[in-house]
Amino acid sequence: MKKLTKWFFTSILALGLLSACGSDETDGSSTTDGDQGGSGSSDEVVTLNMFQFKVEIADQLLEMLQEFHEEHPNIRVQLETVGGGADYSAALKAKFASGEQPDIFNNGGFTELGLWKEHLADLSDEPWVEHLLPIGAVPMTDTDGKLYGMPVNLEGYGFIYNKDLFAEAGITEEPTTYSELLAAVQKLEENDITAFSAGYAEWWVIGQHLLNIPFAEQDDPAAFIDALSEGTETMANNQKFIDFQRLVDLEIEYGNSNPLTTDYNSQVTYFATGETAIIQQGNWIENMIYELNPEMNMGILPISLDDNGDARLPIGVPNNWAVNKNSPHIEEAKLLLDWMVSSETGQRYMTEEFAFIPAFDHIEPTGLGALGEVILEYSSDDQTLPWNWFRWPDGANQDFAAIIQEYVAGQIDYDTVLERMDSTWQNLK
Incomplete structure (x- = not known):
């Protein structure tokens, strides 16, 4: 070990x-x-x-x-x-x-x-x-x-899911691509199960962890971030950021009501009590979940933007x-x-x-829960993505979150989202 x-x-x-x-x-x-x-x-x-x-x-x-x-x-x-x-x-x-x-x-x-x-x-x-x-x-x-x-x-994060609710909906294989995830959440809906516990009231959930995915899936995330600051790359013209839209749309369409007013505690509670089947969080919520539901049977899925089959977890x-x-x-x-x-x-x-x-x-990773064990498994298979927000301009993550919240509220379109995020980067870099 x-x-x-x-x-x-x-x-x-x-x-x-x-x-x-x-x-x-x-x-x-x-x-x-x-x-x-x-x-x-x-x-x-x-x-x-x-x-x-x-x-x-x-x-x-x-x-x-x-x-x-x-x-x-x-x-x-x-x-x-x-x-x-x-x-x-x-x-x-x-x-x-x-x-x-x-x-x-x-x-x-x-x-x-x-x-x-x-x-x-x-x-x-x-x-x-x-x-x-x-x-x-x-x-x-x-x-x-x-x-x-x-x-x-x-730590690592992704889409934590309730295995029992997945089984109830007839989902027998873990979805690891976007299309597989879409099919899974549709099955959940057909069985009157709300798929996502969407905590969009929290800036760090959407403007940091979720938005990290299109950064992390770049061929060279650090080089891409440098290029953003140099003005030689933009989010508006990057396919990963274009694909990011449907991931946000998916959570909102198949998620809990009022996601923009759902805070962290509510988001975790919805999932732990079985009101939702999936939550975008990390292994840090494991103790909280078991306190609310000691019998919770859960796993963790990658957050995939496409169908390339390169399923990885952000770990850092x-x-x-x-x-x-x-x-x-x-x-x-x-x-x-x-x-x-x-x-x-x-x-x-x-x-x-x-x-x-x-x-x-010199510290053996003993006593890990179900989520920690999965994170170790992904790591041993070299299926990891980097955490990039510590490389972003100071304050950008909260500005990004506010922009995404405006989009979810229907106040701006997605083209405007990417344009404003590019502008935010240049203003704060």
Whole structure:
């Protein structure tokens, strides 16, 4: 399995998140021994402020931090989670603008690394780095060769589907092409089953994850993105982006009512309770689904734009833990990050409680659920697509989402969608 994990990480070179983004604030009392964490006197209490976006693991993360506190009683960790439907990036900027800078926070790498580099501590010499393979593939490695963040985990997404509802509709084979998907959703409709759980109220669902597909299916996604910025390529004249229209139309035609007002929690609830058969999300929703429906029998399908048979899943590093270089408790923050991936307790939480696929060769990917297992299978077969939104101009993903929402609302036609997305790219590049 260690060999597989190494291969898995190597196979996703240059990948960049977001998993899901409500807001939740918790105090995970977690503090440290001064001589262990560098805080000086053993009676000194240090408080770390941790600001993160993964609402799916907020409760489990708090529990983990409480166990950290038991081992390091002089370090207290104040945990704040902004996720679900909230804009984590805007919330983080507001934190820094108000002077409430967190000690540990998330950073996606690539473009986002450049935007925040002045605030990031160099983590190149941390003990966990030797277990991260390969360093050159990590989104937080800058052109100076230094590492500015620790990957949270590895994730994949696609069309998660309810196997029991598929069977009820007589669908016996997994659809891996657009035409096969169309035939499947038509069968679902014939059996009075709503196909898609469409959460188009969330900018990141449509303007980031879904829109990544036509980028990822380019022959060379990074080169295409560079060409967009140079003005030698456009989305309006690219076949992948032209084909993207029918994918959006399919979700809307065969999806839940009121998709533009369906937020993340509603989208997941519709799917988990069996009201819909398919949801565009990733393995980060697995715990949420099992909490709502412990008997859920599910799998995950690729999101295909055409019928070329090249079925692949987008798999990557969703985000990274970064340390504020101006924090008065840098050593304690570094200690916590190392403990999260090096201690037996931290590793147990990562694999068993968070159901994460580790980005480290010394953590066995045990305890994965059905979705995680499928993602590993696609990876072992080299059927992966890159995550590209961390390479987009800052703010473009939310603008893209607003444009797609206008199209779904019938306010603009699809030609206008592509023209405006091209214009957005040029304005923000």
